[in-house]
Amino acid sequence: MNNSLIVIAGPTAIGKTNVSIQLAKKLKCEILSADSRQFYKEMNIGTAVPSVDELNEITHHFIQHKSIHDTYTVGDFEKDAIQKLNTLFTQQKYAILVGGSGLYLDAVTNGLDHFPEVNHDLREKLISTYKNSGIESLQKQLKRVDPTYYNKVDLQNSQRILRALEVCLSSGKPYSSFLSAPRKKRPFKVLKIGITADRPIIYDRIEKRVDIMIAQGLVDEAKKLYDYRALNALNTVGYKELFNYFDGVWDLEFAISEIKKNTRRFAKRQLTWFRKDDQIMWFDYEDDCIQILNYIHKKTL
Template sequence: EAVSLVEKLFDEGHETLVMTGGSMFYIDAVCNGLDNLPDGDLALRSELWQRLEEEGVEVLAEELRRKDPLTYSQIDTRNSQRVIRALEVCLVSGKPFSSFKTGERRKRSFEIEKVGLTRPREELYSRIDQRVLNMMSEGLVEEVRSLLPYRDCQALQTVGYREIFEYLDGKIPLEEAVRLIQRNTRHYAKKQLTWWRRDPAIRWVEVSGQ
């Protein structure tokens, strides 16, 4: 859908489009296309989500590590949706999820220029910590509380929501939830940088102090 939208906007006369953010896999899919993965198994997926509730994402992530160490090292293993999807492919096919990623690039009808913003790690981590505090002061707890009826939605199995759900469940104090959000966000940022550093097409721009 994203590629179709980009092509439509170019057809309408736009000369330049800017896409920002998004997960590592999402941006890679837009730029290079998706690999052909096995069809999903709804019954197995339901079983994995049930296991997630009963055993936690750490147990499923460890199973993924044993079956596919490469994918385990590349994805956010605290993201339940990504862990379950990769594990589902492993179990359905009997092969590692990573074995289906051929690296074959799909030709696009438009030119792509990748620009990455970078800053010293200490500064990046400090900004992440402050951003989490800002999110808290701007009502993150109240936002997550309003989403309690939808907590099983896959989009809410991400950093920031998971930790506040645990706080609202009475499992951890609020201070610990904040600390975990900061830590988990730093870990994810580090993984993102490691991933993108492998892409020689990215032109890196230093934005320290900005």
């Protein structure tokens, strides 16, 4: 295996985009985004998509290549990303995979677990329960049918809970029982780099980024998407809080404070996910890129 996939992971707002571009220039390679929020062309400011200048510096893939109206799963991304890597690795030794979506990074590096087919009617019934009774009813049901997964999942992530329940109820087996399949072996090396900082610094960077997003026009961007707020792609931090503002539930100041709070919580969950991976080599966000480059060369040459 002469090719190497360099994974750049870390919490939101830590500077992964800048690090990946610097490394891509040095390694003469291209970048694949594994940030599931950046897949959608209608969402720009609220997802911190790389700027036009940044995109022009290095070729990026999987940035705004889908519409919020498209169905695009992590399984679809795995297939598309592996296909793209197979092509890139005929032309270059390295490729960079960057993002804060741990599940999407894992899909490319390790492959996804395989689950049984689920009943469509059951899925619709669970969604109806969620809409009518709230997430608490789903949480209680998951705790009853799969306490193992209940104790590890983000209980505020409705999509994860719905997915687990539909698998449990369709198969008659705990969702967690499908999470232990052997990982796929990829025809390339994987080297994982984590970018981090002390938590107060991360939180401060998040607050400043949200302020910048508001100044750049996030409110107007969300307003244009308001009619599509029921779509899964828009059930995300930065948009759903502003939808509450448009609905008159919150004032703008409170909505912005909720964006900051929920983004901090998201960063905390990201770090919890990544800290479980002992293959990640961590660097401080202020470390010189040359340090990371030297580490890459040491491990891949």
